[in-house]
Ligand SMILES: Nc1ncnc2c1ncn2[C@@H]1O[C@H](COP(=O)(O)OP(=O)(O)OP(=O)(O)O)[C@@H](O)[C@H]1O
């Protein structure tokens with residue numbers, strides 16, 4: 001095994017890591033926004049249901065949620081391995097390996113992160129002083145104009161620090177996908193360690209991929225925060 | 234006849250009745266001060282006038298137009314129009330922190346201008362459509378009208394040009410306002426870079442930028458350090474010289490005495506006493522007002 005081969009193999013795993021990361025972000029942010037509006041809604045039943053849902057999702061480990069999503073359909077369906085079937089289907093038709101597991105992982109990640117984000121969004125929106133929207137109203141602005149011109153940027157500024165924390169956590173959480181057999185970065189590295197002969201160093205090497213990724217994100221969020229620091233409240 | 238009149242305003246929050254039938258009236262160019270102890274309902278009254286709260290009952294008439302009748306439910310867009318008759322200056326300024334002083338002033342008028350231009354254009358378009366469909370008029374007349382209307386309808390580009398032209402007027406107005414409050418050199422500062430007194434002066438200018446018929450103040454100097462109240466009160470006094478109609482809730486008795494044409498003393502959600510400032514401050518009739526004025530002067534003496 002040359003360095004190049006191992007790098008290539010880890011990069012394949014890292015591609016999956018990135019895929020999980022970006023798809024989770026793309027879907028969980030809008031879903032999280034929707035949930036946050038539900039959490040703030042005056043319609044009691046919706047409000048209550050979502051409150052408990054968010055509490056449950058945030059209260060149990062993400063690993064457990066992945067297992068639930070992965071095994072539950074089979075149990076409900078007389079022990080038929082639902083995701084295994086999806087796996088096979090995707091493999092035979094599109095040559096995608098462990099596609100079922102990947103979908104199960106994405107499903108649980110999106111729900112999990114949407115719940116975390118919803119709480120952040122809610123805090124951000126409620127954290128903007130009520131006087132701001134009242135000032136807009138008194139100045140004859142519409143609700144939409146107030147949201148777009150007055151509230152939105154203030155919310156973004158408020159949520160940038162907690163969002164950057166969550167998003168950086170997401171990078172590392174993607175490793176949980178290997179619990180149900182998705183060969184992401186760490187699984188790819190581990191495969192070398194448990195092979196014959198065992199090669200240990202890729203385990204350490206794989207950490208560099210995460211460090212680089214998180215480093216770039218840290219720079220990006222630092223930049224955004226700096227851009228938004230032109231005003232204080 | 235009164236320029237502005239409130240009849241029988243009532244407002245409850247849950248079980249507590251905060252306004253218990255408030256009546257008041259002012260003439261054009263007059264300054265009305267509202268005084269009263271904490272919790273008497275002064276802020277609530279201003280908020281109801283500005284449609285930030287809905288009254289349970291009551292009528293409000295401005296310049297012959299009924300702005301509010303609790304028996305009539307108005308749509309949000311009509312409420313918006315009516316709101317523009319008033320300006321409201323908050324105790325805590327509520328400037329938009331992410332915009333410069335100048336943008337704080339121009340934002341609302343600019344949005345309004347854009348909307349008005351688009352609205353007008355749309356009306357012409359609808360009219361044009363209707364005329365094209367109309368079969369009752371002669372072909373000649375139809376053609377003439379279509380031509381007339383088509384000339385009035387602006388393309389997107391023309392609309393943009395017109396918007397830019399008229400926006401210049403807004404900018405000029407706002408520059409004049411900045412000069413009036415003595416903050417021309419702060420035009421491109423952010424609110425966080427200003428003192429409280431300067432913020433409140435900007436908030437006043439921001440309200441004036443929409444040319445309200447009545448400007449309301451809710452304790453404009455309460456959030457300020459004592460040495461900063463003077464500059465804000467001076468701005469308000471200058472507005473009086475320009476004959477701006479104002480309703481001012483204040484705890485500054487000396488100021489109220491000097492600037493007002495009329496003073497209202499509120500207690501427990503009713504107008505307990507009203508009259509010209511001399512009578513109210515020098516010859517209070519009700520026990521409540523006497524007590525209130527004594528307490529205030531005690532505090533001033535501290
Ligand atoms: N949104 C609300 N919900 C419930 N009660 C309210 C609300 N707003 C005001 N109140 C109550 O109404 C009463 C009058 O309040 P308001 O703010 O109008 O008094 P105020 O005369 O402005 O007092 P202050 O001089 O302290 O500003 C108070 O008892 C207050 O607790």
Ligand SMILES: [Mg+2]
Pocket residue numbers: 275276277451452
């Ligand atoms: Mg008040």
